[in-house]
Amino acid sequence: MLKRTLYFGNPFYLHAKNKQLVFKNCETEEEKSCPIEDIGFVILDHRQITVTPALIEALTSENVAIVFCNSTHHPQGMVLNLDGHHLQSALFRNQIETTIPLKKNLWKQTIEAKIENQKLLLKKLGRNFEMLDAYKKKVTSGDTTNCEAVASRYYWKNIFDTKGEKFKRLREGKFPNPVLNYGYAILRAAVARALVGSGLLPTLGIHHRNQYNAYCLADDIMEPYRPFVDEIAVSVYEKNPNEKELTKDIKRELLQVLVADVQFSEVKRPLMVGLSQTTASLARCFSNEERKISYPKLK
DSSP states (O other), X not given: OOOEEEEEOSOEXXXXXXXXXXXXXXXXXXXXXXXXXXXXXXXXXXXXXEEOHHHHHHHHHTTOEEEEEOTTSOEEEEEOOSOOOTTHHHXXXXXXXXXXXXXXXXXXXXXXXXXXXXXXXXXXXXXXXXXXXXXXXXXXXXXXXXXHHHXXXXXXXXXXXXXXXXXXXXXXXXXXXXXXXXXXXHHHHHHHHHHHHTTOOTTSOSSOOOTTOTTHHHHHHTGGGHHHHHHHHHHHHHHOTTOOSOOHHHHHHHHGGGGOEEEETTEEEEHHHHHHHHHHHHHHHHTTSOSOOOOOBOO
């Protein structure tokens, strides 16, 4: 079932009643509700939003990701359910005991899938893409030759039609960098939610190992999904070439990445559902039931 994403960007009072999320607009006094079982994400983007502890408990018990935005309106924190699978302990143990050769193989698959989707997006946009095929073929176990970085430099050089001005992908860079940052933050939250739903710890990565990063595995698994955000970012930029900052309309458009169609072999799924297929296959890899992660292709 495709879950709903609820975004709150004004003062609201949120509480639980009869298995519903009840939200009251503090300015208009208007009150609405939504069944909690239908929700996948709740995004809180205002400092005058009140959320009751009972609602947080009800949301997390249904594996709803609660995302908190900072003063610049970018997602900064997240609350997830850490008891989301009936085989939680066994799955954690499998993940912790995963061998280094398997991790390196899984990372190789991940980078190959990422470069493939980058190539498919450039091709779809009518940009130069041929070199990405060559970079994909050179990916080694663990990507020891760092083909990911080489491919990314080529990719970012070609993806945006900036009318002769060179685009630089920088976290603090000018527009459309903020569009990419916001989209990736939403994607990261979605991946973390899917990992928890598959009984995995988002903290223990197969490649990312930063001791200060609580979502290393989410950062690993989201890599092949980034081009789905990029496609929306290109569309946003082409419609708003002179924009300088994120607007609510742009944020609303970026949230649509969660319901974007992704292709698995002959089956098309919404991205949010596809993430669960990917993380479930990863859990089977950790338990030695499979050797390949199920990643989608951009169409």
